Amino acid sequence: MRQHDYEDSDFDDDSDFHDRLARLQRRARSDRAPAPARRGRLTEDERARLALLREDAYTETALPDGADRWTTWGEAEQGPLPRPDWVITELGAVDTDLGVLKTGKEADVHLLRRNLPGTDGVLLAAKRYRSDEHKLFHRDAGYLEGRRMRRSRENRAMAGRTTFGRNLIAEQWAAAEFAALSRLWAFGAPVPYPVQRNGTEVLIEFLGDGDGAAAPRLAQLRPEPGELTELWHQAVAALELLAGEGVAHGDLSAYNLLVHEGRLMVIDLPQVVDVVANPRGLEFLARDVRNLAGWFHARGLSEQVTAIDELLAELTKAAGLG
Incomplete structure (x- = not known):
């Protein structure tokens, strides 16, 4: 900085000048920082x-x-x-x-x-x-x-x-x-x-x-009859485990189930529902079952195998509401 640039400035001494310079440097660093x-x-x-x-x-x-x-x-x-x-x-x-x-x-x-x-x-x-x-x-x-x-x-x-x-x-x-x-x-x-x-x-x-x-979603697969039945039984076991803890997935479908190394895995769980505390808990549980069973029916699994009404009664009981 040239002498005449700060002769008439508001700084009375070197300490004021250096304080101002430090503030400007911090502001410049802030301008380069990641934005929210x-x-x-x-x-x-x-x-x-x-x-x-x-x-x-x-x-x-x-x-x-x-x-x-x-x-x-x-x-x-x-x-x-x-x-x-x-x-x-x-x-x-x-x-x-x-x-x-x-x-x-x-x-x-x-x-x-x-x-x-x-x-x-x-x-x-x-x-x-x-x-x-x-x-x-x-x-x-x-x-x-x-x-x-x-x-x-x-x-x-x-x-x-x-x-x-x-x-x-x-x-x-x-x-x-x-x-x-x-x-x-x-x-x-x-x-x-x-x-x-x-x-x-x-x-x-x-x-x-x-x-x-990534492991494929269930919706992407076209299982053979034997594999289809096995995957349904795995889905029922998962539903029973969740119901036993008093919860339902809340948005279960073939799109948020992955098949990883032959095992059905449940994903996308931010909306998990407490079937006891939530006034619509049983409604969510029933929708999970019907949505999933509908996909299996469309792939050829018999409604006698899925037995939706019996399954819902068992899940309701497992959740302590039956």
Whole structure:
């Protein structure tokens, strides 16, 4: 800076000048930092997530193995114990986004590799809930019955679908799915292991092969008669396990069941319904059964095998409502 540039300035001494310069430098760094993923007032989880991204943005050293971020394990809500051996818990691990596996109305699912530098690591499914792109979640009115937050301000924001309210709803769906997966996995239901939840992102066991090809959905398959019958029995066993815990999937169909290594696996569980607490619980349970049975009927399975009315009576009893 030239002498005459600051001779007539408002700075009385060098300390004022250096304070002003420091503020300008901080502002410049802030302009280069990652922007919030959502407009409006941020939730606490989103604020913490953004702070970590900005911290990484100020780090000039490149991440190992061309990764996108350091592991978020240390900041996340972690999966149930005992954890599978393949779960990477070391804080020196890195995460690399390998692309989109599925897009949906409320969330996108990405393929993620988590590894210690120099190792192959493991593949995970990263389900990331969105909010700003949608005025409301198309399913939330009935499913969120009984899931009200404690603070009236937050309830009003959610009911009014403000930007802040939609951010809260997105986090609530992520938290609900992680809690449901943790609960169901703990008692042996056929669901993928929930690794962690960090804000609106849920990391889940990837069901597929080592090359990143996801296991097929039941809807994509055309099973032979013997395999069709076996898959139906697996579906009934899953329904019985859920009902025994007092819950229903809430949106069960051939599109949210995967067939992984010959085993039927239940996915997409943010809307899991407590059949006792939710006034429409039995309605959701019955719809799950009828939707699924309809797909099996269309593929040639006899209605005598599915025996819907008998199955519903057994599930209602298992849930403690019969």
